[in-house]
Amino acid sequence: MKLLLIAESREGKLLGGTYELVAFAAKMNAESVMFLVGDEGVLPKYDGKLYLADGKTVGEYNPDVHKQLVLDVIAQENPDMVALSHSSYGWDLAPRIAYALKAAQVSEVVDVVGGELVVPVCNSKLRCNVKAKTAKTVVTLQAGAFGLSDEPSGTPVVEKIVARGGNQVQFTGYEQAASGGVDLGKAQVIVSAGRGIGKPENVAMIAALAKALGGEYGASRPVVDSEWVEHNRQVGTTGQTVTPKLYIACGISGAIQHLAGMKKSEFIVAINTDKDAPIGDVADVLVVADLKHFVPLLTEKIKSL
Amino acid sequence: MKILVCIKQVPDMESKFKIDVAGTWYAKTDLAWRMNEYDEYAVEQAVQLKEQVKDADLTVLCIGSDQVKETMKKALAMGCDRGAHITDDNAAGKEPFEIAGIIAEYAKGKSFDLIFTGMQSQDRGSAQVGVLVAEMLGLPSVSTVVHFAYDGGSVVAKRELEGGIKACVKVQAPVVITCQLGMNTPRYPTLPNIMKAKKKELLSIPVQDLLKIDARQGTVKMYFPEKKGGGLVLEGDMAEMADKLIKILKDKTAVLA
Numbered sequence: 001m002k003l004l005l006i007a008e009s010r011e012g013k014l015l016g017g018t019y020e021l022v023a024f025a026a027k028m029n030a031e032s033v034m035f036l037v038g039d040e041g042v043l044p045k046y047d048g049k050l051y052l053a054d055g056k057t058v059g060e061y062n063p064d065v066h067k068q069l070v071l072d073v074i075a076q077e078n079p080d081m082v083a084l085s086h087s088s089y090g091w092d093l094a095p096r097i098a099y100a101l102k103a104a105q106v107s108e109v110v111d112v113v114g115g116e117l118v119v120p121v122c123n124s125k126l127r128c129n130v131k132a133k134t135a136k137t138v139v140t141l142q143a144g145a146f147g148l149s150d151e152p153s154g155t156p157v158v159e160k161i162v163a164r165g166g167n168q169v170q171f172t173g174y175e176q177a178a179s180g181g182v183d184l185g186k187a188q189v190i191v192s193a194g195r196g197i198g199k200p201e202n203v204a205m206i207a208a209l210a211k212a213l214g215g216e217y218g219a220s221r222p223v224v225d226s227e228w229v230e231h232n233r234q235v236g237t238t239g240q241t242v243t244p245k246l247y248i249a250c251g252i253s254g255a256i257q258h259l260a261g262m263k264k265s266e267f268i269v270a271i272n273t274d275k276d277a278p279i280g281d282v283a284d285v286l287v288v289a290d291l292k293h294f295v296p297l298l299t300e301k302i303k304s305l
Numbered sequence: 306m307k308i309l310v311c312i313k314q315v316p317d318m319e320s321k322f323k324i325d326v327a328g329t330w331y332a333k334t335d336l337a338w339r340m341n342e343y344d345e346y347a348v349e350q351a352v353q354l355k356e357q358v359k360d361a362d363l364t365v366l367c368i369g370s371d372q373v374k375e376t377m378k379k380a381l382a383m384g385c386d387r388g389a390h391i392t393d394d395n396a397a398g399k400e401p402f403e404i405a406g407i408i409a410e411y412a413k414g415k416s417f418d419l420i421f422t423g424m425q426s427q428d429r430g431s432a433q434v435g436v437l438v439a440e441m442l443g444l445p446s447v448s449t450v451v452h453f454a455y456d457g458g459s460v461v462a463k464r465e466l467e468g469g470i471k472a473c474v475k476v477q478a479p480v481v482i483t484c485q486l487g488m489n490t491p492r493y494p495t496l497p498n499i500m501k502a503k504k505k506e507l508l509s510i511p512v513q514d515l516l517k518i519d520a521r522q523g524t525v526k527m528y529f530p531e532k533k534g535g536g537l538v539l540e541g542d543m544a545e546m547a548d549k550l551i552k553i554l555k556d557k558t559a560v561l562a
Contacts, residue, residue, distance in 0.1 A: 010466070061472065063446070088466045091425075091432040092448045095401075098433075099440040104402065104521035107431040116525055122428050123318045126331060129525040140432075168445035170475045177469030189560050213560055225487035237467055246560045253318070267558045268536075269550065274319060280536065285553055288540045298547045305551070305561065 001030040004079035006070060008089045009038035011174075012055055016143075017085030018044050023146040024083055027112055034156065035073050037066060047154030053161050060174075061089055064167040067096045072161060074101065079136070086140035094140050104132035110145040123255055124278045143237070143260055181232045182216055189215025189246045192235055192262070193223050196251015196272065196291055200228040205292070206250055209299045213246065220252045236261035250291045254279030271295065306361040310351040310385065310421040311408055311438075312344035314369055314376040315428045329524040330397050331428075340376045343423025345491040347484040350453055351421045352384035352492070357455065364389055368407060368512065369396045381502035382494030388505065393512035401429070402521045405437035410515040412442060417479060418458075424449045424483040435483035446481035447474055451488050 005021040007014065014036075025032040034046055037053045044050070051073045058065055070093070074082070082097055084090035086108045098105035111118035116129040117139065184190060191210040193203055203217070210217040219229035221236055235242055237257040247265035252258060254270070254277055262268070263282045270283035271291045280286045287294060316322070316336040325332040340348075348365065355361040365385040367373045370393070377388045391407055393399075399407075412420065420442075422435035432448070439446030451471065452463035458478050463471040465485050494502070537553070539546045555561045 010470075015467075086432075088449050088464060088472075092436065092464075095433045095436040096440055098402075099437055104400075105431070105433055106522060107401075107433060120530075121430070121527065122316070122322060122331065123430075124530065125318070125322055126324075126527055127530045128329075128527045130522055131525055132522045133519075134521050168476060169447060172473045172475055174466075175463060175471040175473055215560075221486065231469070234469075238465055238469055240469075246554065246558050267554075269554075275538065275540075276321075280538070281532065283536045284557070285550060286536055286538045287546055287550060288538060289543060289546060294543055294547065297543055298550065301547050301551060302561070 001028060001081065002077065002079045003028065003030045003032040004070075004074060004077060004082045005032050005034045006082065006084040006090070006093065007034055007036040007038070007044055008085055008087065009036060009042070009055060010060070012039035012042055014038060014042055014044055015085070015087070017087055017090070017141070019148050019152045020085065020141055020143070020146045021083050022046060022152060023148045024141055026148075027146060028081075030081070033073070033077050033079070035070055037069065040158070043156055043158070045152040045154055046156040048156060050156035050158050051161050052158050053163055058163045060171045062167045062171055063092060063096055063169055064165060065163045066093055067100065068165045069161060069163055070097055071100055081136065082138045084138070084140050086142050090140045094138050098138040101136050101138065102134065103136040103138050104134045105138040105140075106130050106132060107140050108142045109139050110142045120256070123253060125276070142256060178231065181230065184216055184218055184233065184235065184240050184242050187216040187242070187244050189213040190218045190235070190242055190244045190265075191215060191248040191250065192218040192220060192252060193229065193250055194220040194252030195222040196253075197223065198292065200226070202292060203228055205295045205299070209248070209295050209302070212299050212302045215244070215246070218242070220255070220258045249279050249283070250295060252279055253277045254282065306358050306419070307415065307417045308351050308354060308361055308363045308419045308421070309366060309412055309417045310344075310347050310363065310380070311366045311434070312348060312376065312380055313341040313423070313426050314338050314367065314373040315341045315426055318427055324527050328526050330527055333397070338372065338376065340379055341423050341426050343425060343427070343484055343486060346486060346488040347421040347423050348380045348383050348385065349489045349491040350482070350484060351419070353489065354419060354455055355384065362386055366391065366408060366411060368393050368404060370394045374507065377507065378502050379494060381505045382499045383492055384498070386505065388507040390507055390509050391512050391515060392509055400520050400522050401431040401433040402437060403516060403518060405434045405441060406518040407512060407515045408434070408438050409441035410517060411510070412438070419455070419478055420444070420481045422481070422483050424485045435481055439481035442481075444479050444481055445476050446483065447476060448483040449485045450482050451485045453482060453488065
C-alpha cells in the first residue's frame with residue numbers, strides 16, 4: 001500500500017496536521033510520499049520523498065491550482081490512498097481530488113480497524129466502520145486522532161514541482177480574528193456556556209460562577225454564533241485553545257471542535273443533562289443536572305465558603 | 306437569476322439514538338426531526354440574495370421520504386419559491402457521492418446561477434456534497450463560507466479557517482457556496498408566510514430518475530463508541546452534588562484552596 005500525504009501550510013508556516021498524516025501512514029503500515037505547497041526554508045521533518053511547490057509562487061490556497069498539482073503527483077506516484085487533514089484545507093480539497101480520481105472519499109477518519117476506516121456520526125455519538133469500493137481512496141483525518149509516538153525526524157528528499165493551469169477562485173487576503181478584550185489563555189479557571197444555557201439571559205449565571213471561582217467565562221460556538229457571547233470568548237478550533245487549571249463546561253455536548261480547544265485543561269468538570277454527551281469522555285467529573293438549577297446553587301455555595 | 310438551495314432533514318442531535326436492524330445506521334423511529342443546522346444558514350443566504358436581486362427564482366431541494374416535506378415547508382415559509390422533493394425512502398443508505406450525483410443530475414441544464422448547501426450535515430458530516438456537486442457540474446465552489454456578498458455576477462466570500470482567521474476570495478457566478486454556522490441569522494417563518502408556503506409548488510421526483518451512479522463506499526457497521534472517560538459521574542440531589550463537587554475541587558485542584 002502506498003499513501004500520498006497532503007501536508008498543509010499557511011503563509012509559509014507548516015500546520016499541525018502534517019505529522020498526524022505521517023502517524024496515519026505508520027498505522028496503515030504503508031509506504032508514503034508527501035505533497036506540500038509551502039516554503040523551502042520550512043520543510044517538515046519527514047523520512048521520505050516530498051513533492052514541493054513553492055508557496056510564494058503558487059500563492060495561498062487555491063482549489064484549482066492545488067488540485068492540479070496533487071493530480072500531477074498522483075500521475076507520477078500512483079498511490080492507493082491520498083490522505084489529508086480534516087481541516088478547512090483538507091475538506092475543501094479532498095472531494096475535488098476524489099472526483100478527479102473516481103475514488104471514494106471517507107471523511108474525518110478517527111481509526112483504522114482490520115482494514116476498515118472508522119468515522120464519527122451524529123456529533124461523535126455514533127461510529128461507523130466504512131469500506132471503500134474503489135481502487136483508490138481519499139481520506140481526511142480528524143485532528144488529533146492519529147499521533148506520532150516519537151518526535152518526527154528525518155530530512156525529506158525534495159522534488160520541486162510547478163503549478164500549471166488557471167484558477168476560478170481568486171484569493172484576495174486573510175482577515176485576522178478581532179483581538180483585544182479578554183485573554184482566556186491567561187485564565188486559571190474558565191467556566192464555559194454551551195447551547196444548554198437555553199437563552200442569552202443565562203450567560204449571567206455562567207459569568208457569576210466564573211467570578212466566584214476567580215476566573216473568566218467562555219462559550220462554545222453555538223452561543224457565539226447566536227451572539228449571546230462575543231467571539232473572543234469562544235473556545236474551540238475556530239476560537240481559542242485553552243489549558244486552565246479548571247475548566248467547567250456548562251450545557252456543552254462536546255463537539256470535536258470544542259473538545260480540541262479545551263481537552264488539555266488540567267481538571268475538567270461537565271454539567272449536562274445528557275449522561276451520554278461526548279463531553280463526558282474528557283470530563284474528570286460529570287454532573288448530571290440541569291445547569292439552570294445547578295450552577296446558581298453551586299455559585300452560592302462557593303461564595304459562602 | 307436562478308438559485309438552488311439544498312437541504313437535509315436530520316434528527317435532533319440531543320436525541321437518544323438506537324442502531325437499526327441492519328446495524329448500519331441509526332433507527333429512524335422515536336426521533337425529533339429538524340432542518341440540518343448548516344442548511345438553515347444556506348436557506349437564509351439564498352432568501353437574502355433573492356430579496357437583494359429582486360428578480361430571482363429560488364428552489365429548495367431535499368432528498369428523502371415524505372417525512373422531509375415538513376422541513377421543506379419551513380424553507381418555503383422562510384422564502385423559497387418552490388420545493389423539489391426527491392422521493393427516496395433510503396436516502397440515509399446513500400453515501401455522499403450518490404447524494405451529490407442526485408443533486409447534480411437535478412441541477413444539470415437548469416442554469417442555476419447560485420447553488421447553496423450547508424458545509425456538512427449534522428449526522429453524517431462528510432463535508433463532501435456541496436463541493437462534489439460543483440465538480441460534477443463543472444462549476445467553481447467555495448466551502449465553509451461565513452460571509453457572502455453578491456454584486457452583478459461577482460461573489461465576494463470569506464471562508465472560515467482554523468484559529469478564527471478568514472480567507473477572502475472572489476469568484477464569478479455560477480458558483481456553489483457551502484455555508485458554515487454563523488454566516489447570517491436564519492429567520493423564523495412568520496405565520497402569514499407559513500400559510501403562504503402551503504400554497505407553494507412542491508414537485509415530487511422519484512430518486513431513480515436522478516440516481517445514475519453507483520456507491521463508492523459501504524458502511525460495514527454502526528455502533529456506539531466505547532466510553533473512554535474514567536471520570537466520576539454525579540447524579541441525584543442538587544445540593545449533595547454541589548457539596549461533593551466542591552470537595553473534589555478542593556482535593557484535586559488548587560482553585561478553591
